[in-house]
Amino acid sequence: xxxxxxxxxxxxxxxxxxxxxxxxxxxxxxxxxxxxxxxxxxxxxxxxxxxxxxxxxxxxxxxxxxxxxxxxxxxxxxxxxxxxxxxxxxxxxxxxxxxxxxxxxxxxxxxxxxxxxxxxxxxxxxxxxxxxxxxxxxxxxxxxxxxxxxxxxxxxxxxxxxxxxxxxxxxxxxxxxxxxxxxxxxxxxxxxxxxxxxxxxxxxxxxxxxxxxxxxxxxxxxxxxxxxxxxxxxxxxxxxxxxxxxxxxxxxxxxxxxxxxxxxxxxxxxxxxxxxxxxxxxxxxxxxxxxxxxxxxxxxxxxxxxxxxxxxxxxxxxxxxxxxxxxxxxxxxxxxxxxxxxxxxxxxxxxxxxxxxxxxxxxxxxxxxxxxxxxxxxxxxxxxxxxxxxxxxxxxxxxxxxxxxxxxxxxxxxxxxxxxxxxxxxxxxxxxxxxxxxxxxxxxxxxxxxxxxxxxxxxxxxxxxxxxxxxxxxxxxxxxxxxxxxxxxxxxxxxxxxxxxxxxxxxxxxxxxxxxxxxxxxxxxxxxxxxxxxxxxxxxxxxxxxxxxxxxxxxxxxxxxxxxxxxxxxxxxxxxxxxxxxxxxxxxxxxxxxxxxxxxxxxxxxxxxxxxxxxxxxxxxxxxxxxxxxxxxxxxxxxxxxxxxxxxxxxxxxxxxxxxxxxxxxxxxxxxxxxxxxxxxxxxxxxxxxxxxxxxxxxxxxxxxxxxxxxxxxxxxxxxxxxxxxxxxxxxxxxxxxxxxxxxxxxxxxxxxxxx
Numbered sequence: 001x002x003x004x005x006x007x008x009x010x011x012x013x014x015x016x017x018x019x020x021x022x023x024x025x026x027x028x029x030x031x032x033x034x035x036x037x038x039x040x041x042x043x044x045x046x047x048x049x050x051x052x053x054x055x056x057x058x059x060x061x062x063x064x065x066x067x068x069x070x071x072x073x074x075x076x077x078x079x080x081x082x083x084x085x086x087x088x089x090x091x092x093x094x095x096x097x098x099x100x101x102x103x104x105x106x107x108x109x110x111x112x113x114x115x116x117x118x119x120x121x122x123x124x125x126x127x128x129x130x131x132x133x134x135x136x137x138x139x140x141x142x143x144x145x146x147x148x149x150x151x152x153x154x155x156x157x158x159x160x161x162x163x164x165x166x167x168x169x170x171x172x173x174x175x176x177x178x179x180x181x182x183x184x185x186x187x188x189x190x191x192x193x194x195x196x197x198x199x200x201x202x203x204x205x206x207x208x209x210x211x212x213x214x215x216x217x218x219x220x221x222x223x224x225x226x227x228x229x230x231x232x233x234x235x236x237x238x239x240x241x242x243x244x245x246x247x248x249x250x251x252x253x254x255x256x257x258x259x260x261x262x263x264x265x266x267x268x269x270x271x272x273x274x275x276x277x278x279x280x281x282x283x284x285x286x287x288x289x290x291x292x293x294x295x296x297x298x299x300x301x302x303x304x305x306x307x308x309x310x311x312x313x314x315x316x317x318x319x320x321x322x323x324x325x326x327x328x329x330x331x332x333x334x335x336x337x338x339x340x341x342x343x344x345x346x347x348x349x350x351x352x353x354x355x356x357x358x359x360x361x362x363x364x365x366x367x368x369x370x371x372x373x374x375x376x377x378x379x380x381x382x383x384x385x386x387x388x389x390x391x392x393x394x395x396x397x398x399x400x401x402x403x404x405x406x407x408x409x410x411x412x413x414x415x416x417x418x419x420x421x422x423x424x425x426x427x428x429x430x431x432x433x434x435x436x437x438x439x440x441x442x443x444x445x446x447x448x449x450x451x452x453x454x455x456x457x458x459x460x461x462x463x464x465x466x467x468x469x470x471x472x473x474x475x476x477x478x479x480x481x482x483x484x485x486x487x488x489x490x491x492x493x494x495x496x497x498x499x500x501x502x503x504x505x506x507x508x509x510x511x512x513x514x515x516x517x518x519x520x521x522x523x524x525x526x527x528x529x530x531x532x533x534x535x536x537x538x539x540x541x542x543x544x545x546x547x548x549x550x551x552x553x554x555x556x557x558x559x560x561x562x563x564x565x566x567x568x569x570x571x572x573x574x575x576x577x578x579x580x581x582x583x584x585x586x587x588x589x590x591x592x593x594x595x596x597x598x599x600x601x602x603x604x605x606x607x608x609x610x611x612x613x614x615x616x617x618x619x620x621x622x623x624x625x626x627x628x629x630x631x632x633x634x635x636x637x638x639x640x641x642x643x644x645x646x647x648x649x650x651x652x653x654x655x656x657x658x659x660x661x662x663x664x665x666x667x668x669x670x671x672x673x674x675x676x677x678x679x680x681x682x683x684x685x686x687x688x689x690x691x692x693x694x695x696x697x698x699x700x701x702x703x704x705x706x707x708x709x710x711x712x713x714x715x716x717x718x719x720x721x722x723x724x725x726x727x728x729x730x731x732x733x734x735x736x737x738x739x740x741x742x743x744x745x746x747x748x749x750x751x752x753x754x755x756x
Contacts, residue, residue: 017106018054021068021116024109027566028117029124030554031586031593041065042403045093053094057124064124065099067091068109114567121714122699151182158186162280170283179284180210183257187233188215192254192279196235197272203259204235211235238269245275254279309459310493313505318462320470320506323489325498326363327477328356356476357382360445361389363474364423369395372416373441375425376457383425386445390423397423437465443474447486454487470503548584552595555582561601562610563709578604613710619730622711626742629749633681635702637746638665643712643721644740651728652720659691662698675755 026034041056055066094101102123108116154171161169171179187194196207204222211220211233221231225244234253256278258269273281312318360375377383383399390397398412398421415421417436427446439461448454461471475488489504490496503514553561559569572578573594582594596604605612613621626640642661646653666686669676677684682697689697699714703721706712714721723731731739 017068017104017109020106020109020113021055021066021104024113024116025120026593027556028120030556031549037066042401043094043097045089046096051090051093053099063099065094065101067101067103068106118700118704119696122696151178151185154182155186155189158280158282159189167279168281168283170285180207180259181214183282183284184210184214186282187255187257188218190255190280193252194218194233194255194257195253195276195278196233196257196259197238197241198235198259199238201237204237207235207259238272242271245272248276250275250277252276256281258283260285309455309462310505313462314507316507317464319464319468320503320510321458321462321473321489322470322501323473323475323498323504324363324367324500325475325477325488325490326359328359356445357386357389360386360443360476361393361395364390364395364441364443365393367474368441368472370422371441372419372436372439373423373443374436374439374460375423375443376446377425377427378446380427382446383427387423387425390425395423396421397425399425399427401427436460437463437468440465440468440470441472441474443476444488445474445476447476449486451487451492454492458489470506472501473504549586549595551598552584553598553601555594555596558596558601558604560708560710562605562608565708572608578607615726616730618710618724618727619735621709622727623735623739623742625706625709625711626739627746629746631746631750631754633677633683633701634747634750634754635683635698636705637743637750638662639698639702640706641740641743641747643723644736644743647723647736651723651725651731652715653722655695655714655719655721658721659695659698663689663691663694675751678755 022034022037025037036057038056038058039054041053043051043053045051053065054068057064057066091101100123102119104116104119158169171182183196196204196211198204198207208220208222211218215233218232219230220233220235221229222235223229223231223240225240225247253276256276258273258281309318313320364371364373375383375386377386380399380401380403383401387397387399398415400409400412404412412421412424416424417438442457442461444454444457446457448457458471458473461473473489475490477486477488490498493505495504499518502518503511505511506514555569555573556566559566562569573581583597583600584595586593586595602612626637631637639658639662642658642665643653646657646661663686666676666683670686676686682689682693686694703712703714707714710724711727712721713724722728
């Protein structure tokens with residue numbers, strides 16, 4: 001399935017400001033985080049007009065809209081009044097819709113990159129857990145299936161936990177494996193008044209439908225807080241519930257279900273969970289990782305069941321997966337990429353060529369004619385051209401993309417479900433939140449460096465359906481440099497040997513049986529579906545730089561281990577003070593990212609004469625640092641005194657409370673006629689500063705110094721600052737009282753010697 005070289009190269013189409021921003025973002029948060037930046041994210045303003053965000057970024061709790069165009073697009077002195085007002089409408093609409101909006105100009109990105117990186121950390125957090133955007137599209141309707149073995153097992157485990165007097169548990173099963181069904185059946189089994197909590201309208205509606213289907217004798221209602229209800233099952237959003245907790249008694253519900261429970265460490269969820277006293281509380285999630293800085297297992301304590309996608313296929317809960325690798329000669333070596341994201345403009349230029357698009361259609365016609373298929377495309381233009389080529393070939397195909405209004409999108413998806421449309425050409429919008437059990441074929445025609453995106457796309461076709469033997473994946477393999485191979489099924493699953501159309505993931509006995517039949521020389525048409533022709537095994541290059549760096553230190557991490565800033569560590573490398581140099585260097589845009597084997601850390605410390613910190617020495621080091629009088633301002637002891645006064649039993653301080661304490665210290669000096677600060681310091685003008693400016697001062701000046709030395713950390717998703725756990729465990733109440741006394745001495749010394 002090869003075709004001739006097209007001699008096309010990427011043009012320099014990307015905005016220089018966008019390129020500069022992505023490089024700074026990668027330098028700040030790491031290459032692997034760039035995949036979470038969503039280019040040209042579609043949204044509708046308050047008047048229903050379609051607009052785009054330069055870069056959207058999401059965490060489990062917040063949404064960030066980042067505008068990084070050149071200054072001429074935002075400066076009212078450089079644009080027309082209409083353009084300026086239109087831009088204000090866009091920003092105001094984003095704020096109204098709950099986005100946090102941040103803007104940087106090209107001049108800032110180029111002239112003051114370190115300040116931009118510092119602001120990124122301040123606004124987004126040093127350890128923020130970003131996530132791929134979720135577009136919750138309508139679920140496909142289907143007949144109720146018999147309870148699957150893992151659901152029976154989960155129900156048994158939940159009952160067993162209750163018999164052991166446990167009152168809370170978590171179910172962490174893969175998407176599409178029936179968590180809601182299990183939860184409804186468990187609630188029905190207990191027969192108590194039930195509360196179901198989720199965070200989107202779509203999830204609430206889906207839950208109501210499932211309760212009505214499986215527990216019809218119970219009255220189920222999505223609650224409207226403007227009127228009362230006596231329903232047996234109440235379904236509500238977390239946003240509404242935390243604002244109306246007093247409408248319910250703490251013991252009102254015997255059974256509570258928290259959907260998307262990976263949010264549960266957030267303050268709003270904690271408020272709800274701590275208020276109620278149910279007989280049993282169940283959390284459900286497909287992603288139980290540490291999204292909110294604290295493991296949700298600290299909340300749910302018992303994990304009743306866990307099932308990832310790979311295991312779900314291997315035990316037969318999801319369908320097996322077959323693969324055909326479609327090779328092209330499209331040249332990817334000139335496509336720029338940042339971390340794990342191709343430059344989308346370069347990608348569109350290279351991918352959007354007639355020969356490759358025709359190959360997609362020819363592959364469909366040759367091997368799977370008439371099958372329902374989803375083709376993942378690189379851009380809206382790419383999807384539109386591919387869909388048109390399908391229609392010219394007599395195949396009814398439609399595009400699904402973010403600019404469509406909800407009604408049109410649902411209409412297209414329903415026609416696909418009904419079989420009127422045979423092929424969907426999708427641009428990102430079907431990555432998540434839409435399931436189609438009848439989809440048996442997926443074309444991975446949109447190269448991606450992100451495992452998350454690839455897995456989400458793969459998940460659109462993994463549900464079981466009558467007559468569906470397996471999901472067939474067509475992986476389009478383009479020419480690329482070794483360090484920017486796109487993700488494909490074999491690399492994802494680390495399967496080195498490839499035979500076209502053969503099973504790549506399946507229950508072990510099914511996989512072994514097919515391999516035995518193929519090796520025994522059985523005719524392929526008795527084994528493989530559709531018109532797939534088996535050839536000899538090919539060896540797949542499984543090199544993956546993301547895997548290579550997983551256990552290595554980035555230059556930023558090395559700098560943290562050495563207690564210096566990034567610029568100092570970079571200078572030491574370039575001056576040859578660290579020998580040998582980096583173990584891996586990756587050219588990403590204009591930035592060379594350097595990585596070091598972790599086992600070299602002790603040797604590097606010896607070369608630079610920097611001793612390693614003994615874990616048991618952290619308290620002594622911290623006390624010594626608090627005592628140190630290398631102060632250009634009073635900020636360090638003032639902030640630390642606030643931390644010690646406000647800290648909770650987990651070593652955390654609410655950031656807003658600490659900012660208020662920091663401000664009040666200097667305002668009280670001003671009100672008493674005392675010297676506030678030396679005139680060159682920002683806090684000398686405390687009465688003129690807003691909270692954002694004070695936050696910037698506090699996090700940038702004193703806090704960053706403690707963070708660099710691993711004494712403090714900024715837990716952005718929780719809006720907390722905290723002592724690192726290894727230090728907090730060693731600080732007694734007496735230690736904290738002594739440290740407050742030291743801070744008082746330091747403050748007194750500073751104002752006597754520095755502010756005369």
